[in-house]
Amino acid sequence: MVWKLMLSPTAQKLVDLFVKFPTVGRRTAQRFVFYLIKSDQSEVNDLIEAIKNLKNKIKLCDWCGKSYETEQQINGLCAICSNNQRDKTVVCVIEKEVDLETIEKTGQFKGLYFIWDTNNEEQQLKKLSNRIKKETVKEIILALDPTMDGRQLALKIQRSLETLAVKLTQLGRGLPVGGEIEYADQETITSALEGRK
Numbered sequence: 795m796v797w798k799l800m801l802s803p804t805a806q807k808l809v810d811l812f813v814k815f816p817t818v819g820r821r822t823a824q825r826f827v828f829y830l831i832k833s834d835q836s837e838v839n840d841l842i843e844a845i846k847n848l849k850n851k852i853k854l855c856d857w858c859g860k861s862y863e864t865e866q867q868i869n870g871l872c873a874i875c876s877n878n879q880r881d882k883t884v885v886c887v888i889e890k891e892v893d894l895e896t897i898e899k900t901g902q903f904k905g906l907y908f909i910w911d912t913n914n915e916e917q918q919l920k921k922l923s924n925r926i927k928k929e930t931v932k933e934i935i936l937a938l939d940p941t942m943d944g945r946q947l948a949l950k951i952q953r954s955l956e957t958l959a960v961k962l963t964q965l966g967r968g969l970p971v972g973g974e975i976e977y978a979d980q981e982t983i984t985s986a987l988e989g990r991k
């Protein structure tokens with residue numbers, strides 16, 4: 795017989811919310827809840843306050859989807875998109891914001907990013923193609939994870955943009971198959987960017 799943990803409805807409600815977090819399974823969610831039950835009231839208050847601030851003070855960039863503190867924003871754009879030094883003719887499509895941080899750390903990429911939102915694929919494709927038509931985007935780099943999902947997404951984007959006058963490239967070799975960009979080291983990312991085709 796499988797032993798099943800019986801939680802009170804109040805605790806269970808929170809477990810169900812934590813389970814929605816990326817990489818958090820039921821067991822971890824339960825640990826979080828037990829941790830909170832034992833925590834001081836002040837620590838719980840800090841957590842509630844921090845979550846509230848996250849939603850009040852952090853917004854997503856209108857163009858690339860990167861998060862930013864609202865006081866740093868310029869016309870709804872993040873610091874990268876509103877930076878005139880960035881090369882607006884090259885757009886790097888990534889799956890997660892953490893990939894942006896990984897690529898930025900190499901200091902090798904001077905273009906703009908576009909964080910793919912899987913919940914809004916049609917709208918995302920439209921946004922990309924509009925940008926290509928209206929602005930002078932010359933190259934779209936698909937810096938997607940070398941996983942099944944990443945490959946399928948690359949195909950979808952290629953098909954929908956193939957009639958437009960834009961060069962579509964993908965990261966070169968070096969990224970481990972099935973791996974994720976966020977875990978790749980700077981050298982690997984740099985050579986994958988240089989070797990794009």
Ligand SMILES: [Zn+2]
Nearest residue numbers: 855858872875
């Ligand atoms: Zn942006």
